[in-house]
Amino acid sequence: MKLIILFAFTLAVASAFDLRGEEIFEREFFMPVVDDEIDGRITNGKDAAANQFPYQVGLSLKTPSGTSWCGGSLIGANWVLTAAHCTDTATSVQVLLGSTVRTRPAVSFTVSKSDIIVHPRWSRITARNDISLIRIPTVSYTAAIQPVALPSIASSYSTYEGDSVIASGWGRTSDSSNAVASKLQYAIMTVISNAQCKKTYASVSASNICIATTGGVSTCNGDSGGPLVLASSNVQVGLTSFGSKAGCAKGYPAAFTRITSYLDWIKQQTGISA
Numbered sequence: 001m002k003l004i005i006l007f008a009f010t011l012a013v014a015s016a017f018d019l020r021g022e023e024i025f026e027r028e029f030f031m032p033v034v035d036d037e038i039d040g041r042i043t044n045g046k047d048a049a050a051n052q053f054p055y056q057v058g059l060s061l062k063t064p065s066g067t068s069w070c071g072g073s074l075i076g077a078n079w080v081l082t083a084a085h086c087t088d089t090a091t092s093v094q095v096l097l098g099s100t101v102r103t104r105p106a107v108s109f110t111v112s113k114s115d116i117i118v119h120p121r122w123s124r125i126t127a128r129n130d131i132s133l134i135r136i137p138t139v140s141y142t143a144a145i146q147p148v149a150l151p152s153i154a155s156s157y158s159t160y161e162g163d164s165v166i167a168s169g170w171g172r173t174s175d176s177s178n179a180v181a182s183k184l185q186y187a188i189m190t191v192i193s194n195a196q197c198k199k200t201y202a203s204v205s206a207s208n209i210c211i212a213t214t215g216g217v218s219t220c221n222g223d224s225g226g227p228l229v230l231a232s233s234n235v236q237v238g239l240t241s242f243g244s245k246a247g248c249a250k251g252y253p254a255a256f257t258r259i260t261s262y263l264d265w266i267k268q269q270t271g272i273s274a
Helices: 002-020 195-196 263-270
Strands: 025-026 058-065 066-077 080-084 092-097 108-113 117-118 132-135 162-167 185-192 208-212 227-230 236-244 253-259
Touching: 066 227, 066 236, 066 263, 080 236, 092 195, 132 263, 162 236, 195 208, 208 236
Parallel strands: none
Antiparallel strands: 025 236, 058 066, 058 092, 066 080, 080 132, 092 108, 117 132, 162 185, 162 227, 185 208, 208 253, 227 236, 236 253
């Protein structure tokens, strides 16, 4: 039964992606029916220590197609930032906070579709404006639950090219894995230029930020919507959007939504700014 479900899901995703060519693959993960053997990491990543990423959020999303898994980041006591491709068809979302173990959150909220704000110019065909917000009941901050810092609103920004960045999430361990991770994983990577990234993905625009996946270190399915932060400051500069259809650990760049392109929109919707 699991094989049949996985095969059907693969066909459905492949059909959707044919609309924009063979190059990009969004990184949400549709959950298997049986979920008792889940383990792993961001491909070639490391186990996160307790409270190392207190802004990390797990999202279990109900959709007409079933249940899917994504990541997100806490940006305020009432707000989670994630990817539009995770939430655009969601009917409800379970928001999990405060633990590195995926199935043992310190705090859990379930919110409805009315609490989801998808960017109005999001396009599943082009993967542009892949960003959304989730409104949650007020959460109390602890050592394990803290908001991530956003970049300050400014007239111009660094491209971050050459900077070390950290991605975190419960995504798949490898291209052959059929499950997301049980323990929160992270990896340190390097930002590359958009011009270099565009050689792989024609759809990359100024509102994307890309990283090299040297040695097969990359985000993977299940990491979608999760944070990309500067290693030097823990300021969030990206959220996981898409990668190559060839696989997560094949050496192709991974693409993220560039947060600095959406700071005004985030402030307009939430009142939050650095």
